[in-house]
Amino acid sequence: MPNQTNLLSKEKTQAQNRVWVRIASACNNKCIFCLDSDAQNGTFSDETEVKKQIYDGFKKGRENRVIISGGEASINPKFAEYVQYAKEIGYDRVQTVTNGNSFASEDFCKKVFDAGLEEVTFSFHGHNPILHDYLVATPGAFKKSLKGLIFIKKNYPNIIINIDVVVNKINVTFLPEIVKFFMKLGVYEFDLLQIIPFGRGFGENKDKLFYNIEENIKYLQETWKLSRIPGMYMWTNRFPAEAFIGYEDLIQDPWKIKGEIMGEAFSTFEKFVKSEGKIKPGCLGITCNFCFQNQYCHNFIKHIKTTKILNPEKYEIISGEEFPSHVYKKYGNDREDFIQYLKGVKKPLINIPKCLGGSGLYQTYNDIKEEKTLEDYTYKYIGNLYRKKALFCKDCIYNEKCDGIHINFIRSYGFNILQPIKTP
Secondary structure, eight states, X not given: OOOHHHHHHHHHHHTSEEEEEEOEEOOSOOOTTOTTGGGOOSEEOOHHHHHHHHHHHOOTTSOEEEEEESSSGGGSTTHHHHHHHHXXXXXXXXXXXXXXXXXGOHHHHHHHHHHTOOEEEEEOOOSSHHHHHHHHTOXXXXXXXXXXXXXXXXXXXXXXXXXXXXEOTTTGGGHHHHXXXXXXXXOOEEEEEEXXXXXXXXXTTHHHHOOOTGGGHHHHHHHHHHTTSTTOEEEEESOOGGGGTTOGGGSOOTTHHHHHHTTTTHHHHHXXXXXXXXXXXXXXXXXXXXXXXXXXXHHHHHTTTOOOOSOGGGSEEOOOOSSHHHHHHHHOSSHHHHHHHHHTOOSOEESSOGGGTBOSOOOOHHHXXXXXXXXXXXXXXXXXXOEEOOGGGGGSTTGGGOOOEEHHHHHHHOGGGOOOOOOO
C-alpha cells in the first residue's frame, strides 16, 4: 500500500520553486556511469551567466531553493561566492550535489557554510572503498568523501545531509546495505537514481552497468522497505513505476518529467513536437529501451494520426489528476472509495481499464490537444496521458489493448487496484 502521509509530504516539497544552476563542466572524479560526460570540457560557467540564472530563477512569494551543481560544483573557485549571492537574493535554501572530495577540507567546509550553504547531497555509490572507488574511477575517493560527511555531522549539526546513489548492475545487489551503512552514520534521506542511457555509462560501459529490473526486484524491494522506518525520507528517480508494487508512494512525481524535457533538452523536444515527430531526438533508437522517457516520446509518435473518440459526450471521461491530494479530494482516501465512485458512474468510462469497469477506450493527445507546442503536449502527457500497468497485468486477456490507468491513481491507491481478467 502507498504511504499516504509520505506521498502528501513529498507533494508539498515538490511545490517549492527549485532552480538548478550549473557552475562547472569539470569534475575531479571520473564515474564510469557519468551521464554528463559529454558536457565535461574542464571549464567553469561564466560568472555573469551564473548570477543571472540565480537571480532570474528566484520567484517572489514562493519557497525558493537553488541547487548549485556541475560537473563538480565545489571545485569552482567561486563556489562560496555563488552560495552567498543566492542567500543575498533571498533563497530559502541553498543546496549542492557533490562527490564530497572538497568537503574533506575543514577550511573549505567553514568557508562554504559561513557563506550560507545549508544542504549537502553526497554522491556515494557503494558502502566501502572497493565498490565506490571502482564506480567513480578514483582511488581514495570513498575515504576522502566519508571523512567530509563525518566531519560535517560532528561539527555542523544544523547542515542537512543526504545521499544520492546511482543504481546500476554493479551495486544493485548491495543497495539495501548501502542505505543501512549511511543510516548508521545518522543519514536518513536518500535519493536513489536509476542509471540512464547517456554519457559514459552507456557509450563505454553499457554491458557493465545496465541491469534487468525484474531479475533484481528483491534487492529493490528490500531497499523500498527501509523507507518505512520512522524518520526515513526516500526519493527515487527514473525507475520504472512497475518496480514499486506495494511502495507506490516512492514512484517519482511525474512533474519531474517537465524539468527534464523543458530544461537543457528543450530545443530538441520542441522540434520533435512541432514537426509532429518527423524531427526525432538524436537519442531515439537503442537507448529507448533503457530510458525513463521512452513512453513520453513513443506515446507521441504512436498517436500522431490517431482518430478522435466519436461522440465523447456519451462517455464519462476520467482524466488524470495533477497531484495525489487532488485524487484523494475527488475520489476518496482509499482504493475502495475510488472503486465505489467508478461503480456509481452511469455512463461508459473512458481512460479506465476493463478490470475497473472501463469501456476499453482511452483518450490520446489528439483528443485533448489545444495547440501543437512542447508545453501543451508535456502538460497533457503528465496530467492525463501518463498511464501505467502492473507487471501482473500481462496475465490479463485485455493486456495488449489496455493502457492501464493514470500514474497518480497508481501512486495514490497502489497497483493492486488493477485486477487481471483471465477469462472472457
